[in-house]
Amino acid sequence: xxxxxxxxxxxxxxxxxxxxxxxxxxxxxxxxxxxxxxxxxxxxxxxxxxxxxxxxxxxxxxxxxxxxxxxxxxxxxxxxxxxxxxxxxxxxxxxxxxxxxxxxxxxxxxxxxxxxxxxxxxxxxxxxxxxxxxxxxxxxxxxxxxxxxxxxxxxxxxxxxxxxxxxxxxxxxxxxxxxxxxxxxxxxxxxxxxxxxxxxxxxxxxxxxxxxxxxxxxxxxxxxxxxxxxxxxxxxxxxxxxxxxxxxxxxxxxxxxxxxxxxxxxxxxxxxxxxxxxxxxxxxxxxxxxxxxxxxxxxxxxxxxxxxxxxxxxxxxxxxxxxxxxxxxxxxxxxxxxxxxxxxxxxxxxxxxxxxxxxxxxxxxxxxxxxxxxxxxxxxxxxxxxxxxxxxxxxxxxxxxxxxxxxxxxxxxxxxxxxx
Numbered sequence: 001x002x003x004x005x006x007x008x009x010x011x012x013x014x015x016x017x018x019x020x021x022x023x024x025x026x027x028x029x030x031x032x033x034x035x036x037x038x039x040x041x042x043x044x045x046x047x048x049x050x051x052x053x054x055x056x057x058x059x060x061x062x063x064x065x066x067x068x069x070x071x072x073x074x075x076x077x078x079x080x081x082x083x084x085x086x087x088x089x090x091x092x093x094x095x096x097x098x099x100x101x102x103x104x105x106x107x108x109x110x111x112x113x114x115x116x117x118x119x120x121x122x123x124x125x126x127x128x129x130x131x132x133x134x135x136x137x138x139x140x141x142x143x144x145x146x147x148x149x150x151x152x153x154x155x156x157x158x159x160x161x162x163x164x165x166x167x168x169x170x171x172x173x174x175x176x177x178x179x180x181x182x183x184x185x186x187x188x189x190x191x192x193x194x195x196x197x198x199x200x201x202x203x204x205x206x207x208x209x210x211x212x213x214x215x216x217x218x219x220x221x222x223x224x225x226x227x228x229x230x231x232x233x234x235x236x237x238x239x240x241x242x243x244x245x246x247x248x249x250x251x252x253x254x255x256x257x258x259x260x261x262x263x264x265x266x267x268x269x270x271x272x273x274x275x276x277x278x279x280x281x282x283x284x285x286x287x288x289x290x291x292x293x294x295x296x297x298x299x300x301x302x303x304x305x306x307x308x309x310x311x312x313x314x315x316x317x318x319x320x321x322x323x324x325x326x327x328x329x330x331x332x333x334x335x336x337x338x339x340x341x342x343x344x345x346x347x348x349x350x351x352x353x354x355x356x357x358x359x360x361x362x363x364x365x366x367x368x369x370x371x372x373x374x375x376x377x378x379x380x381x382x383x384x385x386x387x388x389x390x391x392x393x394x395x396x397x398x399x400x401x402x403x404x405x406x407x408x409x410x411x412x413x414x415x416x417x418x419x420x
Contacts, residue, residue: 030055030063030368037371040074041258041420047262048074048372065119066096066368073132073372077418081136089102090135091286092152095129123163124317125370127156127176134183135253138414147187150180154196167207168309168316174203174309177379178214182381185221186412192219196231201234211305213381216243223372233373246383247409250391252295252304254400256419257288257375259310262318264365274340275350276333280325280376281365283318286311289375291419292396297389304380311375325365336363382415395419 018145030140052071059067072087079362098118101275104287121129130153137146157173164173186194188295197218202211215238222231225245235241268277289311293304344352382391384407393401 001186032058033067033371036070036074036262038371040136041076043420044415045074045078046123049078049263054203062116062118063368064083065091065098065121066370067410068094069125069129069370070099070122070372073104073370075141076132076136082140085133085136088136092129092133093111093246094118095126108210116408119368121370122317122321123160124169124172124313125373126160126171127153128370128373130156131176131179134179135414138412139416143187143310146183147189147192150183150187150192150196153180153200153203154258163317163320166316166320169320170203172208172308172313174200174210174214175209175379176200177203178211179305179379181214181221182412185217186251190221190225194225194227198230198234203235210238211307211379212241213305215241217381219243220245235250244383247300247386248384248407248411248413250295250297250382250384250405250413250415252293252378252380252382252391252393253414253416254289254291254293254304254378255374255376255417256293256378256395256397257311258286258420259336259369259371259373260284260286260314261371261373262365262367262369264367266364268360271333271337273344274337275360276337277363278329278333279361279365280322280329280361281318281367283315286375288420291376291378293378294394295380295391295415296334296394297384297391299385299389300383302380302382304378306377307377309376310322310373314369332363391415395415 001386032051032055036048036055038414039045039048039051052067052074056064058073068091070088071085072091075081075084075087098120120126132326134146134149134153137143137149149184153176157176164170177196181193181196181200184190184196197214200214201210201218204214215234218234219231219241220243222228222234262281263284264279265282266277266279268275270276289309290306295302295304340352340355343355384391384405386407386409389405390409391403391405391413392399393402395417400419401415403413403415407413
């Protein structure tokens, strides 16, 4: 049964049709991003870099941070540390701006889907931006620049404190605080290093227990700063630690495996007048993060510890956002239903059905994510004696990195590797 004339139906539904076209174009562009990610995890970093450059040349404003984060990490893996940090810096600025989203973009997300909003990164991803920037500065032998990023990292963690709860996310916080402590030590800022280490200990304790390396490093700092009461308090909580003395240290960081990627999980159910599509994000794939990582020199051998399981952090982050995702989904479905009914009432059945078709087609979950991240990060602190040294890193018995050093007392040396 008709609900008025249908002559204006096409004009009434045209804006939604344009939104559908924009959504389809964005999804098509992300296919190039996925090509780059696939190349990366096949070990083809040059091809990944090229694919991401093509994606970056056509990416829209909403997805530009997504391009920047993935491209920046590939640049780092290719040894282009300055170029990597330029991309990370732009990503950081855009994420900060996008967090204070415009009202118009928010309104569009209620008519189409969450992918019409500027990409801000998920809460567990956001502090990894200054982390990877700090890594780049250390790889460029610029500990002062790394210390600036360590401060940004700690500020970002403080801002996200309420979002990064539960053992898996607390472990990420512990790792990032501990890494900031290493950066401060490398920059000669022992007081800041001690503060960051103590925050790291608290986070790891909330996640089940801190690594021995972190306890030992914190005890050394407390002793160096002449704070026996702090050292005694830490030793009482973690007995049996006798921190070894070393002229210098090699900090070994190994990224392993592939983080799970997001997908839209959808079902169509009957609605009051039109069927509706329910879509929420899920995780699939990934893996390869659990490895045996060993660092050695001629005088010492240590096993790296699993500093953070980013795959587990991604799942915890997804679950923590589930309630908010569901509330937004319900609000959007109500909005879409109201719009479809009004168009049907004002412009007829054909127009109403067109709007309903657009609503169904555009109802997809937020599947954007920083897909070039590893599944896990391992960390080791290898003591070094002054003089010549070679640091070798093996994963599951296979050597993945080697660095020859002229070791100076009191310095830190970064050795980074990636294992797919």
